[in-house]
Amino acid sequence: MNSFALGFLTLLVICLAVAVSLVVKKLSALRDPLQIWDALNNIGILPIRMRAWIFSTIVGFANPYSRSINFRITELRKGKACGVMKETKAISNPFRCVHAAALITFGETTGGLAIFTLLGKKDRAILTNISAEYIKVSRGLLTASSVVDPIKDRDIKELENTVLIKNAAFETVAKLTLTWRVDLKSE
Ligand SMILES: *[C@@H]1O[C@H](CO)[C@@H](O)[C@H](O)[C@H]1NC(C)=O
Numbered sequence: 001m002n003s004f005a006l007g008f009l010t011l012l013v014i015c016l017a018v019a020v021s022l023v024v025k026k027l028s029a030l031r032d033p034l035q036i037w038d039a040l041n042n043i044g045i046l047p048i049r050m051r052a053w054i055f056s057t058i059v060g061f062a063n064p065y066s067r068s069i070n071f072r073i074t075e076l077r078k079g080k081a082c083g084v085m086k087e088t089k090a091i092s093n094p095f096r097c098v099h100a101a102a103l104i105t106f107g108e109t110t111g112g113l114a115i116f117t118l119l120g121k122k123d124r125a126i127l128t129n130i131s132a133e134y135i136k137v138s139r140g141l142l143t144a145s146s147v148v149d150p151i152k153d154r155d156i157k158e159l160e161n162t163v164l165i166k167n168a169a170f171e172t173v174a175k176l177t178l179t180w181r182v183d184l185k186s187e
Pocket residue numbers: 129130131177179
């Protein structure tokens with residue numbers, strides 16, 4: 001490659017990086033994850049992989065601890081969130097399977113997003129209890145999903161959701177139960 005082509009390529013990469021960081025900054029200002037998700041999916045020119053990467057980067061800004069795992073959110077809608085996580089050396093235990101704490105982080109990130117899709121701008125939710133059941137050894141590509149019923153009674157003080165973590169053979173490897181103390185404003 002000659003130096004002109006190299007220079008052009010460098011410039012292109014820099015422009016792309018600046019554009020992505022601008023989008024990330026603008027989107028991080030929005031508090032509602034569903035709004036961010038929908039906004040990203042309306043930017044048609046972005047490849048799906050890049051949208052997924054941007055979204056997990058935004059989640060990483062809001063929740064820095066989630067950056068310890070390699071995950072992507074694959075689906076987000078009102079009352080539902082799904083994600084995938086890759087087994088990497090950094091999150092494995094000495095027995096070459098995914099560490100229990102990485103499963104908790106993955107499940108809490110996915111389950112938290114499912115809850116937040118149901119909250120209004122002024123609502124609050126704080127995690128008060130996580131319980132995890134480890135059913136099978138976790139290896140390879142894992143998926144997490146959580147479905148939450150619509151909130152009918154806005155006077156409730158607590159919400160609970162379960163997160164199922166499955167392996168590539170669709171076997172449930174872990175089941176998490178999350179309890180949130182909520183403060184819902186009447187609309
Ligand atoms: C935490 O949640 C689990 C599952 O719902 C429940 O069995 C346990 O009693 C809870 N612990 C506390 C301290 O509330």
